[in-house]
Amino acid sequence: MKDAIYNRLCESVTQRGGGFLLLVDPDRGELAEILALTEQAESAGVDAILVGTSFLMRPDFHDTMKELKALTSLPVVLFPGGASQVSPEADAILFMSLISGRNPNYLIEEQVKGAPFVKAYDLEAIPTGYMLIESGSYTSVEFVSGSRPIPRNKSDLACAHALAAQYLGMKMVYLEAGSGANHSVPDDMIQQVSSAIEIPLIVGGGIVAPDEAAQKISAGASFVVVGTRFESPGSFEKLKEYADACHPKLVVESSTSV
């Protein structure tokens, strides 16, 4: 199996001390503005673009993917809510199973429907254990997936799920509070899960400030994902602030070199 994008992402964490992934949700916000921001993402320090949504409503998703791919040389990685979001334009796909839920549709059914397309499009698949964490609001992913989140004070349960993902051979674990969540994944849970596993940990949902992103990285997240913050007009400066916050090694290097 191909692993160039996975290796590039891991390398980035080794060199920069963490990674910052910008999420483009094709169904949300002012798409034209988000695409314009995508164009500046590489120079702002973003490590990769994720594209996906819980429930796709745009009929022109594949055209949007084409447009987005033409705007950036960063890896474009699918973060699909289902098999209909597998696109030949992407470089890779987080091939996820919603392991915190017990709904067979999101544990294996959508994956079986999508797998032949991943092969046909020759996409790099990054097997990822996706876990929904209670976030103080009823999120789209919770509604669409028909699955209940892990309680936010039950880090032991989160660790057991993350370990199961690792032992099943998954290459990443994603702790998801849900897009636009009231509360992001607790730092304590991030600490415990990242100590328990040996594979990279992605954390997203409800992260609304660069300081908060930095906190998730210092708690043990390998990558932070931010989407909603950039759906209302974002800026290059703001994007760079988040990227810097997620790259503690780069910040230390640049402050010691002056």
Ligand code: 1GP
């Ligand atoms: C959602 O984790 C991502 O799947 C990003 O969440 O939109 O809240 O930044 P936000």
